[in-house]
Amino acid sequence: xTDPAPPVVVLRSAAVVRGGRTIWENGQLxxxxxxxxxxxxxxxxxxxxxxxxxxxxxPLARGTVEVLGAPPRRGDARIGYxxxxxxxxxxxxxxxxxxVALGLAGRRWGLGRLRAExxxxxxxxxxxxxxxxxxxxxxxSLSGGQQQRVAIAQALVxxxxxxxxxxxLANLDVRNQQEVVDxxxxxxxxxxxTVLLVAHDLNPxxxxxxxxxxxxxxxxxxxxxxxxxxxxxxxxLYGTRIRVVRTPQGDMFTRSG
Amino acid sequence: xxxxxxxxxGYQSNWVEVLTAGFMRSAIIGGVLVAxxxxxxxxxxxxxxxxxxxxxxxxxxFPGATGALLIGVPVTAGLAxxxxxxxVAISLLGRRLAEREVVTGTVLAFATGLGVLFNxxxxxxxxxxxxxxxxxxxxxxxxxxxxxxxLTAALAVVLAVVARPLVFASVNPDVAEARGVxxxxxxxxxxxxxxxxxxxxxxxxxxxxxxxxxxxxSAAALAVTARPAAVAVLxxxxxxxxxxxxxxxxxxxxxxxxxxxxALSFALWLAAIxxxxxxxxxxxxxxxxxxxxxxxxxxxxxxxxxxxxxxxxPTGDEAHRH
Numbered sequence: 001x002t003d004p005a006p007p008v009v010v011l012r013s014a015a016v017v018r019g020g021r022t023i024w025e026n027g028q029l030x031x032x033x034x035x036x037x038x039x040x041x042x043x044x045x046x047x048x049x050x051x052x053x054x055x056x057x058x059p060l061a062r063g064t065v066e067v068l069g070a071p072p073r074r075g076d077a078r079i080g081y082x083x084x085x086x087x088x089x090x091x092x093x094x095x096x097x098x099x100v101a102l103g104l105a106g107r108r109w110g111l112g113r114l115r116a117e118x119x120x121x122x123x124x125x126x127x128x129x130x131x132x133x134x135x136x137x138x139x140x141s142l143s144g145g146q147q148q149r150v151a152i153a154q155a156l157v158x159x160x161x162x163x164x165x166x167x168x169l170a171n172l173d174v175r176n177q178q179e180v181v182d183x184x185x186x187x188x189x190x191x192x193x194t195v196l197l198v199a200h201d202l203n204p205x206x207x208x209x210x211x212x213x214x215x216x217x218x219x220x221x222x223x224x225x226x227x228x229x230x231x232x233x234x235x236x237l238y239g240t241r242i243r244v245v246r247t248p249q250g251d252m253f254t255r256s257g
Numbered sequence: 258x259x260x261x262x263x264x265x266x267g268y269q270s271n272w273v274e275v276l277t278a279g280f281m282r283s284a285i286i287g288g289v290l291v292a293x294x295x296x297x298x299x300x301x302x303x304x305x306x307x308x309x310x311x312x313x314x315x316x317x318x319f320p321g322a323t324g325a326l327l328i329g330v331p332v333t334a335g336l337a338x339x340x341x342x343x344x345v346a347i348s349l350l351g352r353r354l355a356e357r358e359v360v361t362g363t364v365l366a367f368a369t370g371l372g373v374l375f376n377x378x379x380x381x382x383x384x385x386x387x388x389x390x391x392x393x394x395x396x397x398x399x400x401x402x403x404x405x406x407x408l409t410a411a412l413a414v415v416l417a418v419v420a421r422p423l424v425f426a427s428v429n430p431d432v433a434e435a436r437g438v439x440x441x442x443x444x445x446x447x448x449x450x451x452x453x454x455x456x457x458x459x460x461x462x463x464x465x466x467x468x469x470x471x472x473x474x475s476a477a478a479l480a481v482t483a484r485p486a487a488v489a490v491l492x493x494x495x496x497x498x499x500x501x502x503x504x505x506x507x508x509x510x511x512x513x514x515x516x517x518x519x520a521l522s523f524a525l526w527l528a529a530i531x532x533x534x535x536x537x538x539x540x541x542x543x544x545x546x547x548x549x550x551x552x553x554x555x556x557x558x559x560x561x562x563x564x565x566x567x568x569x570x571p572t573g574d575e576a577h578r579h
Contacts (some may be wrong), residue, residue: 034487042342057434075437076437081432090429094428094483095484102425106436106438107422109421109422111417154429154432
């Protein structure tokens with residue numbers, strides 16, 4: 001698949017310093033448009049930091065970064081974002097539908113009501129993630145999987161070109177993990193959205209990923225997924241023995257030991 | 258002794274006269290204005306987990322009031338200076354909940370210490386201090402009413418402008434910040450607005466009872482509905498009902514208005530959480546919007562798909578186990 005569109009994220013000699021500590025440096029990568037990419041690396045290697053750089057929340061100490069063809073800026077409507085621990089911070093004072101509406105109009109000043117086509121867009125987005133039937137319920141009354149769907153709907157409702165998710169599979173059981181992965185794959189295919197997500201467990205994602213950003217020895221790299229699912233690389237990356245197993249269905253699994 | 262107490266709170270046959278007196282008209286207008294102002298902000302206080310800060314700001318206002326009595330300036334001015342100052346300090350020093358609790362408590366302790374100092378220097382009667390601590394709706398002056406009216410109007414204008422971004426920043430601060438909402442500025446704006454509401458409410462129900470008029474009606478409303486605008490309307494209605502009915506009962510039975518207002522507010526809150534808990538258990542939650550436990554229906558298995566399903570899911574879950 002040759003895509004004439006420019007990459008969605010470009011790092012050139014990029015380095016991030018926080019509180020005097022270099023999180024990562026010599027970042028040199030291009031994430032192709034239209035890909036579904038996981039960000040992997042051990043705890044504290046700067047995965048969330050990378051998302052914050054892309055979001056324009058954290059400036060680089062050195063080097064340059066381009067996001068969707070321009071320097072990143074906070075509030076870029078072309079980027080959707082689902083932060084880490086999303087569900088833990090949401091109380092019982094908000095309904096799923098209202099949360100999605102905030103993704104569309106939450107930065108608008110004044111009391112003006114939503115337009116009819118905006119309401120339709122909200123309903124269609126809730127429907128597309130399978131959240132329509134619990135849209136009137138409070139977030140606190142939903143299961144973790146349901147809350148994650150609403151969070152994704154909130155990020156998708158502004159029809160972003162790039163969707164960032166920070167550990168969307170954390171704290172979900174196996175079935176809900178798979179449902180969220182299937183949902184992200186659908187979003188990637190049907191809405192032509194580039195998806196960049198942070199994850200610790202590659203297994204539920206392997207069937208849908210096209211590439212990976214891996215934070216190895218303090219440097220971010222990008223590679224196609226086929227090159228990343230490599231025993232030597234993953235063992236080095238996580239500092240523990242990782243094996244890659246090919247099942248009869250063709251699925252690959254990484255396992256330690 | 259008991260008989261004397263009962264005689265004291267007995268039925269007052271002249272309550273109609275009391276209700277039509279000038280001071281009562283001021284009390285009604287002042288109480289309603291405070292209920293409206295508190296109703297507008299209560300949702301945010303709860304969602305932002307600022308309940309302790311609201312309570313503390315009322316106490317931080319105490320030295321402002323006693324200091325004002327000491328140097329002979331209006332109590333409202335003294336309250337406003339201290340609550341707004343405390344609000345700015347809390348919002349700048351304590352952005353995260355864990356920090357905020359400690360910052361709030363520390364500022365609160367220092368302010369209360371100042372209150373003790375000012376009170377010891379003051380020559381005014383203990384009655385003034387009692388008014389600050391417990392409020393005195395019946396002593397509201399026309400001048401204070403004008404101040405309340407202007408503050409409430411200003412608050413309504415500010416909230417009309419910031420309402421939606423403030424809801425976003427309150428329920429979803431991380432996403433709101435990434436989406437370009439000025440979360441930190443809104444935090445300061447909110448805290449100053451809260452300080453001004455508290456400046457008014459302290460004069461109605463006093464420092465010690467303030468929570469019952471600023472937070473409790475909104476907590477009751479939140480048990481019924483989770484829609485921010487509906488919470489504002491409903492909590493304002495609860496607040497107004499508490500004030501009006503409270504003044505009526507206070508006049509009829511010669512009770513302190515602060516007590517009756519807070520007791521009614523408490524009763525409404527209790528009723529709201531009890532009724533809504535029952536409804537949620539009866540699984541009527543979607544219709545009423547009442548909060549409660551997750552409905553007993555199992556979560557929907559497959560989502561309604563409007564797009565083709567993604568790649569087939571691997572079935573051998575046991576293969577995932579490490």
